[in-house]
Structure formats: structure tokens, C-alpha cells
């Protein structure tokens with residue numbers, strides 16, 4: 383695997399590649415990221431992963447500084463997974479001066495995580511657009527755990543005509559159901575044991591709907607109350623339809639329940655898709 387640190391080197395390395403599948407990451411890789419690489423192999427002959435902690439998508443006072451940087455381990459994992467190129471640019475090359483040109487995210491970003499992380503999706507779409515311009519992939523692979531992000535990136539590609547096929551990959555979970563995330567590394571032993579409560583509550587909402595319940599507000603309120611009762615600070619637990627990411631109407635069957643909540647100093651997110659009967 384080639385480890386490349388500059389845009390010029392990367393462009394030279396990729397110049398003759400006929401089919402590039404791209405996995406953008408912020409590093410600190412876990413099995414969820416490696417599943418993205420596995421999926422990428424089905425879509426291209428040259429697999430490129432980027433490792434870049436994007437300052438622009440962290441809200442003021444967020445965890446940019448404490449976000450784990452583990453480049454050596456990440457490269458070893460990527461190489462073992464069959465990645466061909468790891469692109470780890472310096473911040474001073476991607477952002478040599480203040481990034482004055484930024485993209486305005488679509489309406490779907492102005493809710494859920496967008497309500498609690500000001501500027502987050504603007505930072506995501508801006509860096510993903512830059513990375514697409516640099517890597518020029520044919521396919522890009524993202525995790526479904528960041529469900530709203532995936533929706534927003536599909537809109538980015540659709541509305542700005544990027545010639546990139548977007549592929550979403552199922553969330554990888556720990557044995558107890560906790561969605562894998564780099565942020566799980568922040569959890570103390572007690573918090574880790576408690577963290578499963580988020581996915582457990584989302585499952586309860588899904589089971590309620592599968593059993594025929596349509597009182598969506600009450601179902602979500604039940605989940606929020608259970609989390610809050612156990613000491614979590616809940617940002618949201620909400621249902622959306624999958625096609626437009628808006629609150630579901632009575633006829634909608636393609637649903638997703640999304641949740642974000644703080645356990646101690648760590649914010650966890652998760653979601654579950656639901657096919658209502």
C-alpha cells in the first residue's frame with residue numbers, strides 16, 4: 383500500500399487508475415471502517431482511503447483536539463484490508479488559509495445533528511467536495527451509522543453533479559449491539575457497559591412499529607425518557623422517512639429511527655431502518 387501525504391503525489395499515483403473506489407475517513411479505524419474498504423473492493427480496482435481529521439466539521443468546543451490520531455495503526459489496518467493508497471494530507475495543505483469558500487448543505491442538514499452541531503454539515507460537505515476533487519473517485523463508500531451524513535452526501539452529489547456513485551454500508555456493531563465508532567474509545571468501563579442503552583432503545587421503537595404502533599411521538603418520547611432517566615443527555619430520538627428524511631406521515635412505511643445522546647462527555651449516534659407493516 384502506498385501512503386501519500388500530498389495532493390500532487392496522490393494525483394500522480396492515481397493518474398492512470400481506471401476505477402477508483404474511495405473511503406473517506408478521519409482515521410482511528412475500527413472494524414466498521416474496514417467493512418467500508420471491503421465494500422469498496424467490489425466497486426473499483428484501486429482502493430483509496432483518506433485519513434484526515436477535518437477541523438471544519440467540529441463545532442466550537444467540540445472534540446477536534448482530543449480526536450484520536452493513530453496514523454501508523456490505521457495504515458497497517460488498511461494495508462491488511464487490501465487498500466492500495468492511504469491519503470493522509472497535512473492540514474496546512476488542505477486548509478492553507480481560512481477556507482472562505484464553503485458549501486451550503488441541503489435542507490436535510492438543518493435538523494437532527496444539524497440542530498445540535500452548528501456548522502457540522504457545512505464542514506462535511508465542504509471537505510467531501512474537496513476530497514472528491516482531489517481523488518476523483520468513481521465510487522465513494524460511507525457508513526450508514528452516519529445516516530444523515532450519508533443522506534446529505536447523496537444530495538451533494540446529486541445537486542452538484544459529481545460523477546461519483548455513493549454506496550452506503552450497514553453499521554457494524556459490538557456483540558452487545560453498540561454501533562462501532564471511533565468515539566467509543568472515549569468511554570470509561572462503566573460508560574461502555576451503559577452505552578448499549580441507545581441501540582436498545584432504538585430497537586424498542588422498531589419493535590413497537592413492527593407490532594403495529596403508529597404513535598411515533600410517544601414511542602420516541604419513551605426512548606428519550608429511558609435514556610434521560612439513566613443519566614444521558616439526549617439531543618434527539620426521532621423518526622424520519624427514509625426517502626426524504628422528513629417526519630413520517632401516516633402512509634409512510636420506509637422509516638428510520640435516529641438517535642443522538644451524550645453519555646458523560648461522549649456523544650453517541652445510532653439509527654435503525656424500519657419497514658413498517
Ligand code: PAF
Nearest residue numbers: 406407408436506509528
Ligand atoms: O464520516 C466521517 O468520518 C467524516 O465525516 C468524513 C466523511 C470523512 C468527512 O470528514
